[in-house]
Amino acid sequence: MVLQDLGRRINAAVTDLTRSQTLDEKAFDGMIKEISNALIAADVNIKLVSQLRKSIKASVKFNELPPHANKKRIIQKAVFDALVDIVNPHQKPYEPKKGKSNVIMFVGLQGNGKTTTCTKLARWYQARGYKTCLVCADTFRAGAFDQLKQNAIKAKIPYYGSLTQTDPVVVAREGVEKFKKERFEIIIIDTSGRHHQDEALFAEMVEIQGAISPHQTIMVLDASVGQAAESQARAFKEASDFGAIIITKTDSAAVGGGAISAVAATHTPIVFIGTGEHLLDMEKFNPQSFVSKLLGMGDMQGLVEHVQSLKLDQKETFKNIQEGKFSVRDMRDQLANIMKMGPLSKMAGMIPGLSNVMGQMNDDEGSMKLKRMMIICDSMTAKELDSDGKIFVEQPTRITRVARGSGTSVREVEELLSQTQMMAGMAKKMGGNMKKMQAAQKNPAMASQMQQMQQRMKAMQGQGGGGMPGMGGMGGMPDMGSLMKMMGGGGGGGGMPSMGDMQKMMQQMGMGGMPGMGGGRR
Structure with missing residues (x-):
């Protein structure tokens, strides 16, 4: 799975250091080097990696630590917080309002999974009591409307599109107007995949935006796009000023660091990640939960919500x-x-x-x-x-x-x-x-x-304590040993919660x- 190898390497570096009998500054520098190498191998931008190194070093100053300080805990927390900071743009995404029409427009490269993700998002909001619908404004790709139609029927979600109208601006406008009159709360518009070097398609995207005035524009990024993700994201940001990112295909063998770099470059929050091909394979993104899961510490908050x-x-x-x-x-x-x-x-x-x-x-x-x-x-x-x-x-x-x-x-x-x-x-x-x-x-x-x-x-x-500190919103949860026992497993360590x-x-x-x-x- 995407980022799984990265998580293992980071976790191994931290674990090796904290288990070491000689926990000194030299060993600490070695851990930072191994984490940096793992991030670079995962296509994370080198500037971001340099920023992470400085952040961890600034948080752990060996010369200034009190004699009885728990160095292991301090190091663990510094690594956790630095990783969270990379994927946390400190920007809040748009929150749809109940009882009102919320127009959400999708943009991105062709083949990144926009059409499937549109249906997944509609299904996600539908499961939470919203009246949702889909509009296919992708008139460029052959079979785009048929794909959206099949997905919508499978998910039992109303849809709009045209096999004869070739102007995506007209289709988008008509679809949004129709569903607004019918008092739909979540109106999701799928658009054609486009590359930042194709000026005509970029102009078309801006024209669609002007016609429907979306409350939120979401860019869909393939986890396997690599270092090119940052330049693509910057170009889309300048043209459409998207307010959120959804990363798809995180179940693939891709390394995924490019998508993380794109988030940092555009200061745009990730709202969801796609974890598979099925309509339910999408998770709401939370920086703390993401890093916690990445490092093998689980995501109890996500489990409860699921x-x-x-x-x-x-x-x-x-x-x-x-x-x-x-x-x-x-x-x-x-x-x-x-x-x-x-x-x-x-x-x-x-x-x-x-x-x-x-x-x-x-x-x-x-x-x-x-x-x-x-x-x-x-x-x-x-x-x-x-x-x-x-x-x-x-x-x-x-x-x-x-x-x-x-x-x-x-x-x-x-x-x-x-x-x-x-x-x-x-x-x-x-x-x-x-x-x-x-x-x-x-x-x-x-x-x-x-x-x-x-x-x-x-x-x-x-x-x-057990586990990594700094897991916001999860204080008071039982440790791993307690959870394993609670679940009838054979995990060691820790008493019952x-x-x-x-x-x-x-x-x-x-x-x-x-x-x-x-x-x-x-």
Whole structure:
């Protein structure tokens, strides 16, 4: 995947330094050199790399550090902040307004994935309650309207275009006027791909802009465009003054640094990144989350948003966990939901540490593992599904029967039951703690003790820390070891997260069974 090798090299450089017994200025300079080489190899502009070097050195001044300062943490934070600064133009993109017509125009080179990205964005806003539509103003490329039409029908999004009108300005104007009258909130206009050296096409782009007066102009950049991205972006910026960038094809083998350089050169925010060919393969961009994911630290914020957008019904499972129960049926429901979330590699990238685990298992293998677990559940009786798995311990012949009925092995059935029983044990503890918390709310003295205990736990977590500091908006999240344990995985390090953290994250996601994800990833 794009930037994956860059992330590995940077992460390795920081890890090697922080694990080194002699953490001195010479070793620190060596780390900066390795990070710089990795960025240059990924097509990041050399001026940007030089700027990053200076930024890290300015943040970590060895001669001025106190004797007992945690040098490892300071270095980690300096690298994290410097990388965030590269992809953060400190400019806010346009925010569409509900109840009003928001016109969004797409520009960019031909072949960068504009038409597909238009549909992805329309689908993204549609899933969030906006009334969206598409206008095909690409009259230059043969088949452009047919492609947009097929995508729109697949996504169930209204569209407008013409097979006879050759003037894109007329098509764009008519489409926008039509959808404004019909009170559409998001009107997305796809335009022809053009190169900055083609003056006629650039003039046409400016003419379309003048005819429809877009609230936002988005430039689509292919992650594999390389060093040419910066000059292309500057030319488009001067002509169309686009206010946002979407980077496509980040699932390819491209290095991707050119697109990052384009962001820095034009001081324009990235709003989304395309992660695949399917309509749901697009993620909202956040600088902190992007760098966190790049360095293998996950993107819990993105994970929560992704799960929320799927609108999974988890009320029954969450209710059971609150009552201290977790059955095989609950496990089956969670496996079904995991399969709805998309490729496992994408999900693993959002969860701290799991991208390393998933590196040994491809999406097909992971998907097959989940399907086999689902088939095992489907081969059980209603009584077995509603149990916590102990019935199989008491009557082992049930395991053999389920294995035969599902076409799987006894060992696979035992693994599933082991995961279920682990989750049932966690749910029992969680349910008991929730009851204690409810009782504490009624008892002022007990409530005060609980509050003090939680403060002590937070203080201990802060001292133990794990992971990279500086992850804005993610304070209080459990560390990687805690997350792995919480998910039923075998991750080491770190204790269980506080009940407040677990309950808060599960409520944000609208689900009670995220812990069950460990079962499908072993």
